[in-house]
Structures are given as structure tokens and as C-alpha cells.
Amino acid sequence: MTTSKRRYHITTxxxxxxxxxxxxxxxxxxxxxxEFSEDPNNADVILYNTCTIRDNAEQKVYSxxxxxxKRKHEQPNLTLVVAGCVAQQEGESLLxxxxxxxxxxxxxxxxxxxxxxxxxxxxxxVVATEPVHIMEDITQPRRDSKVTAWVNVIYGCNERCTYCxxxxxxxxxxxxxxxxxxxxMEELGQQGYKEITLLGxxxxxxxxxxxxxxxxxxxxxxxxxxLYYVHDVPGIERLRFxxxxxxxxxxxxxxxxxxxxxxxxxxxxxxQSGDNEVLKAMxxxxxxxxxxxxxxxxxxxxxxxxxxxxxxxxxxxxxxEQFENTLKLVDDIGFDQLNTAAYSPRPGTPAAWWTNQLSxxxxxxxxxxxxxxxxxKAAERSQRYFGRIEEVLVEDQNPKDKTQVMGRTRGNRLAFxxxxxxxxxxxxxxxxxxxxxxxxxxxxPIEVRQAMPV
Numbered sequence: 001m002t003t004s005k006r007r008y009h010i011t012t013x014x015x016x017x018x019x020x021x022x023x024x025x026x027x028x029x030x031x032x033x034x035e036f037s038e039d040p041n042n043a044d045v046i047l048y049n050t051c052t053i054r055d056n057a058e059q060k061v062y063s064x065x066x067x068x069x070k071r072k073h074e075q076p077n078l079t080l081v082v083a084g085c086v087a088q089q090e091g092e093s094l095l096x097x098x099x100x101x102x103x104x105x106x107x108x109x110x111x112x113x114x115x116x117x118x119x120x121x122x123x124x125x126v127v128a129t130e131p132v133h134i135m136e137d138i139t140q141p142r143r144d145s146k147v148t149a150w151v152n153v154i155y156g157c158n159e160r161c162t163y164c165x166x167x168x169x170x171x172x173x174x175x176x177x178x179x180x181x182x183x184x185m186e187e188l189g190q191q192g193y194k195e196i197t198l199l200g201x202x203x204x205x206x207x208x209x210x211x212x213x214x215x216x217x218x219x220x221x222x223x224x225x226x227l228y229y230v231h232d233v234p235g236i237e238r239l240r241f242x243x244x245x246x247x248x249x250x251x252x253x254x255x256x257x258x259x260x261x262x263x264x265x266x267x268x269x270x271x272q273s274g275d276n277e278v279l280k281a282m283x284x285x286x287x288x289x290x291x292x293x294x295x296x297x298x299x300x301x302x303x304x305x306x307x308x309x310x311x312x313x314x315x316x317x318x319x320x321e322q323f324e325n326t327l328k329l330v331d332d333i334g335f336d337q338l339n340t341a342a343y344s345p346r347p348g349t350p351a352a353w354w355t356n357q358l359s360x361x362x363x364x365x366x367x368x369x370x371x372x373x374x375x376x377k378a379a380e381r382s383q384r385y386f387g388r389i390e391e392v393l394v395e396d397q398n399p400k401d402k403t404q405v406m407g408r409t410r411g412n413r414l415a416f417x418x419x420x421x422x423x424x425x426x427x428x429x430x431x432x433x434x435x436x437x438x439x440x441x442x443x444x445p446i447e448v449r450q451a452m453p454v
Contacts, residue, residue, distance in 0.1 A: 008034040009043035013061065014051025016199055016242065017170070018084055020150040021110040022049045025083065028113045040068065045079040045117070050086035058086055062097075069100035079103070079120060083110065088169035089347060091129045104129065107170050108155065147395045147407075147426045149193045153181055153226065154200035159245065161272075162283050162351040163312065163343060166201055173202070175210050178221060182230050189235030194426055195393055196233075198226075198241040204248035224253045231260045237428060238393060238410065242268040243310075247285040249294050258301040265302045266336075266412040269294065270310035274329030275322035278315055281351075288329055295333055304384070306411035308337040313370055314363030315343045317356040323366050330373050336381050336411065337439065338374045342367045379438040382413070389446060390415065392431045397421040414440040424448070 008029045012022040025047060026036065037043040046068050050061050065082070072078045081103040082094060088106030095101055102120045106129040109116065119126050156171040185196055200206060200223075207221030223241075231239060239262045246269055257263045269291075273279050276287045298305050311330070313323060330338065342363035345352035390409040398404035398416050405419040407429075417431050431443035 006034050006044040007037035007042055008045040008047065009037045009040040010047045010049060011040070011064065012049045014049075014085070016150060016197070017107070017152070017201060018049050018051060020152055020199055021084065021107055022047075023150070024110050025049070025113050028111075032114055032117070040064075041071070044077065045081065047081040047083055050082060050084035061086055065098050065101075069098055072100045079117070081105065081117075083107070083113075085165065085169040088129050089165060092127050095125065095127065102126070145395060147193065147393065148195040148197065149188050150197050150199050151181060151184055151188070152176065152200070153198045153223075154203060154206045157201040158205065159202055159285075160283055162281065163315065163346065163349055165346045165349055168348050170201060173205050173209055175206050175208070175221065177210065178226055178229050181226065182233065185230055185233045185236060189233050192235070192426060194236065194428070195238040195240065196236055198230075198239065200241075201243065202245045202248075203241055203243060204245050204250075204253070222252075224250065224256045227253075227256050227260060227263060231262050237262060239263045240266060240412070244269045246271065246291050246294055251297055254294075254298050254301050264410040264412065265305040266308070266410065267298055267305060268308045271329065272310060272312050273315065273318075273322070274326035275318070278318055278322050278325075281317060282312075282315060288325065291329070292333070304411070306336040306381075306413070307333065308339070308412070309335055310339045310341070311370065312341055312343050313366040314358045316351050316354040316358065318343075318358065318366075327370065327373055330370065330377060334377045334381055335374065336378060336413070338370075338378075340367060340370050340374060375438050379436075382436040382438060382441065385409075385413065385433045385441055386436050387433060389430050389432050390441070390443070392417070392429050392443075394419070394421070394424040394427050394429060396425070409441070416440065416442045417445050419445055 010022050010026055012018050029045065030036070034045060040046050048061050048064060050058070061082070065080070068078070068080055072080060079102045080100055082101060083105045084107055087094065087104045091104065094104050102125060103116055104127045105113070105116055109128040112128065116126050116128055154173055154175045156173045157167045158173045160167060188196060204223055206223040206226055210221040212221065227239070244267065249269060271288070271291045272282055272284060274288050279287065295307060298307065311326060313326065345357065392407040392409055392415045394405045394407040396406055398406045403418055404416045405421050405424050406414060406416045409415055415431060415433070417429070427448050429448050430446040432446055433441050433443040435442035
């Protein structure tokens with residue numbers, strides 16, 4: 001069949017892993033001859049890459065799907081795909097709920113999209129949610145940015161946090177080989193990308209499943225070793241990574257980040273709760289004291305490092321006093337950014353069955369109180385940038401003010417300054433900060449640092 005004029009549309013919900021998966025699937029569709037359509041109503045293939053972490057994201061998928069399912073009655077050639085974590089979790093029951101669906105595929109099957117779609121075009125309704133060994137990906141992702149890119153280093157997660165569906169939907173940990181990761185990064189460097197974020201659901205677990213140990217019994221492949229191995233890829237000016245787990249975060253990794261000039265001074269380490277009893281109920285495997293020691297160690301090596309994290313309020317059984325321990329941790333540490341959420345029960349997780357669930361009123365009240373403190377602390381942290389010269393990697397035009405460009409400092413603060421995007425995109429610019437806000441900065445450009453030629 002010819003696909004020369006056919007169009008596709010992808011809507012992505014959820015985490016950076018999903019965004020990376022969507023970019024890979026867009027790359028596959030473009031290899032198949034499809035063109036991207038901004039408007040789903042003009043597309044022949046519509047793909048929803050879904051997330052189960054938050055209930056509202058899941059509900060949104062169903063309402064979007066309902067609209068397109070109606071459209072399919074007038075346009076039977078429309079192909080509807082649900083990928084990602086809702087697909088993995090719901091499997092065939094999704095087809096019962098939305099019979100118009102053509103393909104339901106879990107996150108581990110992103111690289112198989114071409115084969116699965118070809119089966120659909122032959123007239124089959126396909127469910128692909130069985131565990132697979134992830135094939136090394138050779139399709140060039142269609143990346144949303146031309147400056148920054150995601151690179152997956154490990155898929156899946158072996159942790160068993162009691163609130164989280166990720167291990168059920170993304171499978172067991174599977175590390176890519178250092179050689180495959182470096183080869184992908186080298187190609188990105190040659191294409192002009194300047195910053196790479198290495199991604200893993202639990203990135204500190206990288207390499208545990210790869211063969212080889214030293215005579216002292218240490219794994220030959222740790223995430224720290226990977227950083228040393230890839231950090232000098234030509235053309236890449238900045239390296240970031242996410243998401244870290246406090247249980248495995250080592251001083252050796254912190255030392256590597258301080259030593260390697262391309263690794264940005266920004267750490268994303270979720271703590272989830274500041275109370276030890278709640279952490280135990282969550283099965284997180286560390287105490288708030290251990291978490292504080294990690295942050296202290298980071299600040300000893302890199303006093304100016306930015307720290308961001310994730311936190312959950314209203315976990316089953318959380319008392320007011322336990323919630324106040326979370327507030328105390330946030331107040332003591334002073335995060336640059338904190339992603340907050342009220343606990344929502346996810347199907348198939350232990351905590352969803354517990355009888356000590358809190359009311360929505362209590363959860364929302366705690367979320368608002370935490371968010372207020374987060375804003376206050378972030379605004380305090382921003383003060384340190386005032387009058388300083390920061391290096392900003394220009395990513396885009398400021399959508400609210402076309403005379404300005406925007407990018408991020410090494411500490412991951414969004415920064416705006418006057419300039420022409422056509423000249424500055426992908427450039428590293430020294431910017432003197434003249435205005436500070438809780439989560440962003442404004443400044444004046446001083447000099448453009450020409451990146452090293454590849």
C-alpha cells in the first residue's frame with residue numbers, strides 16, 4: 001500500500017521516557033512515509049502515548065479516544081493506536097472499552113511499531129503487551145528539538161514502590177550497552193545537538209544486568225562508569241541525567257559529576273516523603289536522614305548545584321505530623337524545583353488496596369500548602385543568580401515575546417534575553433542576570449561562546 005500522502009499525529013502524556021518513546025515512534029512513522037500533522041483531525045494514524053501515573057492523564061486519554069472513535073465511523077481508514085503505560089496495564093480490556101481501536105501496545109514495543117502497523121493494515125486488530133527483550137533501536141527518532149535530545153540508557157525498573165505502576169508496565173531493568181549509547185550520542189553530536197539528557201526510570205541501576213565484574217566484585221558497568229565513557233563525545237557541550245534513586249546514589253557518582261566539565265550541576269533526586277514511616281510504607285528503601293546526607297555531599301562537592309525532586313502528599317495513612325516532616329525537609333533543603341502530586345491510587349499497586357486512604361480534601365489541602373512552600377523556597381534560591389553571569393544554551397524563541405530567546409542555565413533554570421533566534425539557536429551565550437523569579441530568570445547577553453567544531 002502507498003503511504004506517500006498519509007499523515008500521523010502523536011499526543012504524548014507523562015514522563016520524559018514517554019517523550020523519548022514518542023520521538024522514536026515518530027521516526028519510525030516518517031521512515032514509513034508518513035508526514036506529521038499538528039491537527040489530529042487531519043491525520044490518518046493517531047497515536048496516544050499514555051501514562052498511568054496520574055488518574056487525570058488516563059481520563060484525558062479516554063475522552064480524546066472517544067472523539068476519534070466517533071470520527072472513525074465516518075472514516076473507516078482511520079488508524080487508532082494507544083501506546084505506553086495505559087496500554088500495557090489495560091491490554092485487551094481497552095479494546096472492549098473502545099472497540100474502534102486498531103493497536104494497543106506497551107512501552108517495550110515502541111521499536112516494533114512498523115511491524116505492528118503493517119499487521120493492522122492487513123486487517124488485524126493487534127494487542128502487543130507481552131514482555132519482550134528490547135531490541136536495540138536503529139530508527140532515527142524524530143526529535144522535537146534541534147538543540148537538546150533524550151537518550152535512553154536503561155529501560156524498566158526492578159524497584160517495588162507500593163504506589164507505582166512502572167515496574168508492571170515497563171518491565172524489568174534492561175540496560176543498553178555503553179557502545180550503543182555512545183554511538184547514538186556521536187550521531188547526535190554530528191547532527192548539531194548540543195545537550196543530551198540520559199534517561200532511565202531508575203538510572204542508578206544502569207549496568208547491573210550487564211555481564212562483567214571487577215576482581216573486587218564491583219560491576220564493570222555502573223552509571224558512573226558510563227558517564228566517564230560518554231562524556232567527551234564530540235559536539236555535545238552539556239550532559240544531564242534523570243531519574244536518580246536515593247537508595248543507589250553514590251559519592252563516586254557525585255565526584256564524577258564534579259570532575260567532568262560537560263556534566264551540568266543539576267541533580268533530580270525524588271524523595272517522595274520527608275517521613276521515615278511513610279517512606280517505609282512506600283517501600284523506598286532509604287530514610288530522610290540518608291536523603292539529606294546525599295544532598296549535603298552534593299553541596300560539599302558543588303556548592304552551587306541545583307537540586308530538583310518529586311514529592312507525594314496524602315499517601316495512605318499519612319498523618320498531619322508526617323506531612324509536616326515533608327514540609328520540614330523542603331524547608332531545610334531549599335529545592336530549586338519540586339514536582340508535587342497528591343497521591344492517587346493506581347490499579348495493580350499494593351497501596352491502592354489499603355483501607356487507610358485519605359480524603360480528597362485533605363490531599364488537596366496538603367498539596368496547596370506544599371506548593372506554597374515550594375514557590376517561596378524556589379524564589380529564595382533564585383536570588384543567588386541576581387547580577388551573576390550564567391551560561392545559557394539557547395533552545396527557542398520566547399513564545400510570549402518574539403524579541404526574546406529562551407534557554408536553560410547549567411543549573412536548569414529557564415532564562416530569557418533579547419536576541420534573534422535565527423542567529424542564536426543552539427549557541428551558548430553568557431548572560432548577565434538582571435531579573436529573578438521563582439522558576440525563571442531574565443538577563444542581558446554579554447558574549448556568545450562558539451561551540452567547538454565537530
